[in-house]
Amino acid sequence: MKRLQDKVVLITGGASGLGAADATLLAREGAKVIVTDISDDAGRAVAKRIGGEFMHHDVTQEADWTRVIAAVLSKHGRLDVLVNNAGICRVGDIETTTLEQYRLMAAVHGESCFIGCQQAVQVMKERGGSIINISSIAALRATPPVLAYAAAKGAIRALSLSVAGHCRDKGYPIRCNAIFPGVIDTPLVVPVVGANFPGAGQPEDVANMVLFLASDESRFVTGAEFVVDNGATARLAA
Numbered sequence: 282m283k284r285l286q287d288k289v290v291l292i293t294g295g296a297s298g299l300g301a302a303d304a305t306l307l308a309r310e311g312a313k314v315i316v317t318d319i320s321d322d323a324g325r326a327v328a329k330r331i332g333g334e335f336m337h338h339d340v341t342q343e344a345d346w347t348r349v350i351a352a353v354l355s356k357h358g359r360l361d362v363l364v365n366n367a368g369i370c371r372v373g374d375i376e377t378t379t380l381e382q383y384r385l386m387a388a389v390h391g392e393s394c395f396i397g398c399q400q401a402v403q404v405m406k407e408r409g410g411s412i413i414n415i416s417s418i419a420a421l422r423a424t425p426p427v428l429a430y431a432a433a434k435g436a437i438r439a440l441s442l443s444v445a446g447h448c449r450d451k452g453y454p455i456r457c458n459a460i461f462p463g464v465i466d467t468p469l470v471v472p473v474v475g476a477n478f479p480g481a482g483q484p485e486d487v488a489n490m491v492l493f494l495a496s497d498e499s500r501f502v503t504g505a506e507f508v509v510d511n512g513a514t515a516r517l518a519a
């Protein structure tokens with residue numbers, strides 16, 4: 282029996298990096314994976330390779346969320362797992378970041394996660410589900426060169442806790458957890474740390490954590506925070 286046999290999984294930003302690795306691993310474990318992204322050609326290619334589906338989806342647009350979730354329900358009858366993964370990163374500290382840049386980070390990360398969680402809770406609250414939000418270690422420690430990104434990832438951390446607490450209080454069988462990756466080798470980090478950053482993790486390192494949280498093996502785990510950074514945060518905190 283595969284670990285995610287027939288679970289219906291929606292992964293945002295699944296065309297590249299972490300999202301593509303999540304899609305690959307979860308499909309291999311038996312999930313029906315719906316990859317969404319604004320990058321259509323790359324997203325379609327991932328979906329084709331893993332035997333999943335692709336839908337165009339800008340996570341900052343509430344109407345896109347409504348359309349995508351309705352399509353998933355119409356085709357599969359349920360949504361078991363949502364991975365809020367889509368993201369971008371822009372360099373800028375407290376002196377150089379414009380309000381426009383700050384708002385963009387807030388929209389792509391915190392706001393999109395809010396909309397996704399809100400719609401997922403609505404469709405999962407009867408039969409249950411797992412919401413997995415991808416934050417970053419930038420939310421856990423000082424990262425001055427990516428101030429707006431770090432603040433937006435901090436919003437995801439707080440949001441995840443509140444969603445988990447709400448579902449527990451209401452008795453909804455929905456788990457909500459957050460993952461905090463360190464530097465992982467994907468196109469996103471190149472403008473921040475350059476190519477071939479020494480000691481970077483691989484997308485599969487995060488995908489394995491996503492797999493655990495998506496599976497029933499984590500049935501007693503909600504409102505929890507999982508750092509996947511090979512100890513980088515612990516080292517700085519010491």
Ligand SMILES: NC(=O)c1ccc[n+]([C@@H]2O[C@H](COP(=O)([O-])OP(=O)(O)OC[C@H]3O[C@@H](n4cnc5c(N)ncnc54)[C@H](O)[C@@H]3O)[C@@H](O)[C@H]2O)c1
Nearest residue numbers: 294296297298299319339340367368417462464465467469
């Ligand atoms: N790579 C790292 O070191 C690292 C570390 C911590 C957290 N993260 C987080 O992991 C997630 C995935 O990042 P990645 O490293 O795989 O980057 P990536 O650039 O390889 O992939 C991100 C994907 O998100 C998509 N995307 C961007 N804006 C979108 C939007 N508005 N709507 C839908 N899709 C959109 C992109 O098209 C792309 O396919 C992000 O949330 C990122 O912040 C990454």
